[in-house]
Amino acid sequence: MSKVAIVTDSNSGITQELAEAMGISVLPMPFTIDGKEYFEGINLTQEEFYEYLKQDADIATSQPSPESVMNLWKELLKEYDEVVHIPMSSGLSGSCQTAIALADDFDGKVQVVNNHRISITQRRSVEDAVRLAKAGKSAREIREILEETKLESSIYITVATLKYLKKGGRITPAVAAIGTMLRLKPVLTIQGERLDSFSKARTMRQARQTMLDAVRNDIETRFGGVDAHEVYLDIAHTNNYEEALDFKKEVEEAFPGYQVGFVDSLSLSVSCHIGDGSLAIAATRILNR
Missing domain, CATH: 3.30.1180.10 (Hypothetical Protein Tm841; Chain: A;domain 3)
Structure with missing residues (x-):
């Protein structure tokens, strides 16, 4: 039975602390605020974000760098056999398509889920992936199941x-x-x-x-x-x-x-x-x- 790691991003609403408790990894989403880069849940809290919003700061969203994504996968593959990566919806960000392209270099060991979820529904997908991994499903099987049920x-x-x-x-x-x-x-x-x-x-x-x-x-x-x-x-x-x-x-x-x-x-x-x-x-x- 493969040992499968689960990865998502902070668009899921899963904090770094909760991720540790769940046994998963969360990539923090980057933001540029008045020209300075911040990372959700690392050096940018919800309270700070809304204060910047209140001040009409110039806020732009971005996606995790390819290096940060691949470095996380490589680190996880030292301990796990496979990785399931669940990013935010491909219709709302380019991070999903970027991850799919990057996964081509990992010989099928990284499966990127494109199931059009974000926020709470994305978090539910992560929970499902954790359960499926514990039940012995492979990374490919988990991806296929989550994509089959993407519109539910x-x-x-x-x-x-x-x-x-x-x-x-x-x-x-x-x-x-x-x-x-x-x-x-x-x-x-x-x-x-x-x-x-x-x-x-x-x-x-x-x-x-x-x-x-x-x-x-x-x-x-x-x-x-x-x-x-x-x-x-x-x-x-x-x-x-x-x-x-x-x-x-x-x-x-x-x-x-x-x-x-x-x-x-x-x-x-x-x-x-x-x-x-x-x-x-x-x-x-x-x-x-």
């Missing part, structure tokens, strides 16, 4: 401000101005490769209900009407922990019997585009393999 998850996000969607070019200044005047609360979705617009609401309460309705529809249609014990429901936020805890209670009331797990921060790579004050809910079909 959804994230819905409502934002508190249109400022960052405008700044990132995802909406025009005119749309942002009208939306701000009307106090619209956009609901965004990540299903697969992209962060897309899903709906609009006039209040945060309406936005929360829209997200709950969307998750219920996914469970009944995309997930095939599975039972409560076959779905994880998780809550995420951007610098909005207290409201996220309140939203968790609402989710538990709306979905009795379902597992409502994490209340976690959305990855900083997503936060760059939506700002603070957001709420999100993720639905992930539980992998039974």
